Amino acid sequence: MKFEYAPAPESRATAEIAPSYGLFVDGGFREAADGRTFKTVSPSTEEVLSEVAHGGEADVDAAVAAARAAFPGWSALPGAERAKYLFRIARLVQERARELAVLETLDNGKPIRETRDTDLPLVAAHFFYYAGWADKLPHAGLGPNPRPLGVAGQIIPWNFPLLMLAWKVAPALATGNTVVLKPAETTPLTALRFAEICRQAGLPAGVVNVVTGDGTTGAALAAHPGLDKVAFTGSTSVGRAIARSLAGTGRRLTLELGGKAANIVFDDAPLDQAVEGIVNGIFFNQGHVCCAGSRLLVQESVADELLGRLKRRLGTLRLGDPLDKNTDIGAINSPEQLARIRQLADTGDAEGATRWTAPCDLPSTGYWFPPTLFTGVTQAHRIAREEIFGPVLSVLTFRTPDEAVAKANNTPYGLSAGVWTEKGSRILWMAQRLRAGVVWSNTFNRFDPTSPFGGYQESGYGREGGRHGLEPYLDV
Incomplete structure (x- = not known):
């Protein structure tokens, strides 16, 4: 409801x-x-x-x-x-x-x-x-x-x-x-x-x-x-x-500079918690975040269940007046940035990925783009390689931890990553292999003045x- x-x-x-x-x-x-x-x-x-x-x-x-x-x-x-x-x-x-x-x-x-x-x-x-x-x-x-x-x-x-x-x-x-x-x-x-x-x-x-x-x-x-x-x-x-x-x-x-961060969800992750982390990772600040978790890597065995929960959660997000305290998604910063987001999203369609858009009404004035995710994405897609800097999530799957590392590192960027699993040993194993300046464990987009950040x-x-x-x- x-x-x-x-x-x-x-x-x-x-x-x-x-x-x-x-x-x-x-x-x-x-x-x-x-x-x-x-x-x-x-x-x-x-x-x-x-x-x-x-x-x-x-x-x-x-x-x-x-x-x-x-x-x-x-x-x-x-x-x-x-x-x-x-x-x-x-x-x-x-x-x-x-x-x-x-x-x-x-x-x-x-x-x-x-x-x-x-x-x-x-x-x-x-x-x-x-x-x-x-x-x-x-x-x-x-x-x-x-x-x-x-x-x-x-x-x-x-x-x-x-x-x-x-x-x-x-x-x-x-x-x-x-x-x-x-x-x-x-x-x-x-x-x-x-x-x-x-x-x-x-x-x-x-x-x-x-x-x-x-x-x-x-x-x-x-x-x-x-x-x-x-x-x-x-x-x-x-x-x-x-x-x-x-x-x-x-x-x-x-x-x-820019980023194309991987948010990696294993089959033993707390899925509801992971969904909140995914939402915070890519839809916080309309996706205008250099370390945004714009690539979701989810283990195949839980991909359908996670995507079902994620779509239900995105259906509850409120887009509109940024001054309203109930608003979750605000406006895109400029018409130039909105044009770039639209152009790259259209490229995702043209290259065969499947677009899903959260049901919401867009205001008649201002610069707006609804929360969007793409499934059927491969590493060859532009939306998986280029920084969109908007509320657009690319979903890829993996079977093994080694495959997750390979896909996560298959990018010219290296700013951040997130790992979702109940196993502390797996988090440490992943963190040692991910080429990213910051690796978050069962969270995303957490900042503190005492902690260094960079790529x-x-x-x-x-x-x-x-x-x-x-x-x-x-x-x-």
């Missing part, structure tokens, strides 16, 4: 949005040097939320110069003093969590339930965690006298705008670096609100700078000779271009989170 829920919308008034926003450089907001702007749009309604300054090369120059000027004073502070600022930012994020969650949902399209219960608590937790490291760097196992690199250029994606900001900014500040941040073009608002929080926390001018714009702005930042370090999260193709531009320059680079192969290199997340920002 499917229960009906009365609408329970969160108030938009919680997050006041100004008609226009400038760049945040050297502690203040300013227009772009050439006066250019762009509009940020709500994916669920297609309404224009605000007009945002479009930074160019001159603005990147100014931001890098501000960060360079602030570096000596910030890096010279005792770690305990830097920690006070990070603790202050963490507390302000907690105090303004409801406002930030609503703003993220409006600008990104993800359900308020996810921004409120997952994103914002993790944002605050990352600042709390790295504040604790700021005065303990000699004890991090990275040498007796680790020193900050200098100015870090950080480019973040649109799927977790504020959380990806925290992943990068918190360790950079804790280690004594200064930052120039470039948020995604479609989701700039929470980064700009974070700039306000930095001012509210009394952070010295120039320590954090935010330059908004499109891919050309990001390219100008990544290639800027005044940086000591570049951190990028996004597509593999852009990551390759950044790596080429930095080759031979001596500047540090970490990349967290191999075309999923990038370097680690974020945990003690390992300090190393990319230190000269050791």
Whole structure:
């Protein structure tokens, strides 16, 4: 039985949005040097939320110069003093969590339930965690006298705008670096609100700078000779271009790129628990997750039973207004991403896979794609090889653990994997053989600031989170 829920919308008034926003450089907001702007749009309604300054090369120059000027004073502070600022930012994020969650949902399209219960608590937790490291760097196992690199250029994606900001900014500040941040073009608002929080926390001018714009702005930042370090999260193709531009320059680079994760279910797995993990693995955040479990590998003997339970569960998911607290599936972030999801899903049809779509009504405005799964998928199908970055699951089967490992590793990516079985020995056996940066055991998409995250192969290199997340920002 499917229960009906009365609408329970969160108030938009919680997050006041100004008609226009400038760049945040050297502690203040300013227009772009050439006066250019762009509009940020709500994916669920297609309404224009605000007009945002479009930074160019001159603005990147100014931001890098501000960060360079602030570096000596910030890096010279005792770690305990830097920690006070990070603790202050963490507390302000907690105090303004409801406002930030609503703003993220409006600008990104993800359900308020996810921004409120997952994103914002993790944002605050990352600042709390790295504040604790700021005065303990000699004890991090990275040498007796680790020193900050200098100015870090950080480019973040649109799927977790504020959380990806925290992943990068918190360790950079804790280690004594200064930052120039470039948020995604479609989701700039929470980064700009974070700039306000930095001012509210009394952070010295120039320590954090935010330059908004499109891919050309990001390219100008990544290639800027005044940086000591570049951190990028996004597509593999852009990551390759950044790596080429930095080759031979001596500047540090970490990349967290795409993924095509395998979620592997054995015949002894708790199937109802596995179904919840599968749903969380691929339909959380509309599938806009680099480590999404977009390939389901299920042992043949339980494939029919598992798929029956999974389809029944997908029939209960509620798609609609992201501000409604009952919504499970929100809007696709942009029309360009929606077009890519549709194109790859159509390819699945053309190549002979069988599509099943969860029964749901799509709103008449906004960018929407229903939860979808494909059966009859082989490793030759594009939907099994290419990152779709949407709510689309490819189902493959296997007979033996060796076959499961071979199929799971048959990908150019290597970001994450999940294993579902009651046998601890089998989990350890699988984890030793899966080429993935993170292997989850009887769960999926679980994150913690104390745990490192990162990939191999075309999923990038370097680690974020945990003690390992300090190393990319230190000269050791």
